[in-house]
Amino acid sequence: MQEFVTFAKRMADAAGEIIRAHYRKPFEIISKSDASPVTVADRSVEERLRTMIEDMRPEDGILGEEFGIKPSKNGLTWVIDPIDGTKSFVIGRPTFGTLIALWEGDTPLLGLIDQPISKERWLGAEGVTTYNDMPVRTRRCTSIKAACSASTTPAMFNGEDALWRNFDKQTKMMAWGGDCYMYGLLASGFMDICVEASLSPYDFAALVPVVQNAGGWISDYEGRALTLKSEGRVIALGDPDLWPQVVPLLKSSA
């Protein structure tokens, strides 16, 4: 596993170099069919990471946001989101991140969230999550009324506004614009609940090991473990004991 961790860090270092060169600089924005702002940096990073994987580990599969799937020959698959939180990147806000994960079938082995401007990195693997190489843990939170929650955008709930309103009204506070960065903050014990929808596998593949190895809970809204085939509704809790209190909030009719 140590070789995977070292390799993931090298990839994140390479991604950060490219991203810093493009951050807050004028750039072409290439429109995709889903109309999200995807930048030249996004594509450059994924190309670089795919080349690194193909050079160093030609048998491994790759699932990337920009360039799709390369099937695995050995059961291992790297899942990459070069810039998660492209909206934040586009407006020059350093809360986006590079996501790198290694999965073996439906089992997440390693996850990394890297913020290359503030130089913050969370890495979860083998029972430990680190923040800039120091171990971190989620915090206790036994009441929904005391919980700090966050999400990314109300639009991701596709009109099921009751979902976010439940959290906005019933938790102590709800922040927005979270992106991957909020899962790092949850792993570090600064907040308690992340709730999102409409995510793709490359959006959450790295979050699972970061949250779980810090002591937290991450699942779909029915409490099932996330796999690379999950439908994109994600709930993460710093304290797994909060789960029974969160269940009623995850119903749009609540």
Next chain:
Amino acid sequence: MQEFVTFAKRMADAAGEIIRAHYRKPFEIISKSDASPVTVADRSVEERLRTMIEDMRPEDGILGEEFGIKPSKNGLTWVIDPIDGTKSFVIGRPTFGTLIALWEGDTPLLGLIDQPISKERWLGAEGVTTYNDMPVRTRRCTSIKAACSASTTPAMFNGEDALWRNFDKQTKMMAWGGDCYMYGLLASGFMDICVEASLSPYDFAALVPVVQNAGGWISDYEGRALTLKSEGRVIALGDPDLWPQVVPLLKSSA
């Protein structure tokens, strides 16, 4: 005016020292009647800044988030929000800011947005807005379809969801969790539209000079200049020429 600028910077320096000592540390949260998370840091900063003003400029008025109004004896009033974006502060995300403004009646003279973790500071006065002491300008954006917009939380629109949905659907992209930081990004020319509601005077008093002196537009939803008595609906545009296209989006029945 130079003495005011120098004094505002000294206050921001003092605020930043206190905030950095409290950031991502365990702290007591004191509940206020409006249930927002207000921290010990928030109160400590405002006490410090009020003392500085009372010592150096005893005739000036003060309007602060935490400790209310001290009437002005000379027409000048300092408006202070020690930590704008307390939710971001509480979860350990460096997109909050200290806001310091100087107004003479209904005329804004100076505004400062300080992010003490990333050490970014916008200051607008006398026709120039600076970012870390370098002049910045808003950017051109002549079509709403090309505009990058942002807001803080859908909850601030108090159920008038059409307001944020208009921007979410009709601009190129909409980011959330903006806080004061997004007005700095707009002044620097990285984004085009900030739209908010339910703000208090201490939330927007410093934003007006930062945006206007960078070449941007800031007003209420009817296009009227903001004063310390404005009702808290704020729209800012990097390019004032966008205004006619924005007007229809600011109606909840649109």
